[in-house]
Amino acid sequence: MRHSALLAGESTDSFLKVLSLFEKQGVVDATSDWQRCRAIRNIAAHDYSTHYAQIAEHFNLLNELSDVLLMTSKRLVTWSAEQLGIFPATQDFSSEFDSVFQTSL
Structure with missing residues (x-):
């Protein structure tokens, strides 16, 4: 995200500013x-x-948040294409990305 903000000419001196930008742009639902x-x-x-119960809890929380991460990544790719005209250099991982995105949501 920081690199996308930098390419857009936005301030990147703190990641909170980067998150705020992308929250306003609709890439991130909420900074929190x-x-x-x-x-x-x-x-x-x-x-x-x-402590395996604690480890399991951490990974269960990550699993619960996977939709947030997937949606954010998809919106960042779309935002970068629309706002910066930047697309993946190759389509090497496009089908995998789309497959993960489709099956997870």
């Missing part, structure tokens, strides 16, 4: 949702606990 996704992801990625 994105921050929650990021916090839960960071806990799962950096917590080396062997």
Whole structure:
């Protein structure tokens, strides 16, 4: 997101500004949702606990938030195409992306 905002000529000195921009643009539903996704992801990625119930809870939360992540990614791709004229360099992963997006929502 930061790179897309930078290419759009927007301020990227804090990620909160980037999130605010994309919330206004309709890419992110709510800044708080994105921050929650990021916090839960960071806990799962950096917590080396062997408390398996807690680990399962983290991954269950990530699973619950997967729709938020998928919708945001789809809207960011669309926004980048419409606002910046930027498209994927190749279609190598397009079918996989569309397949994941279609089956998850």
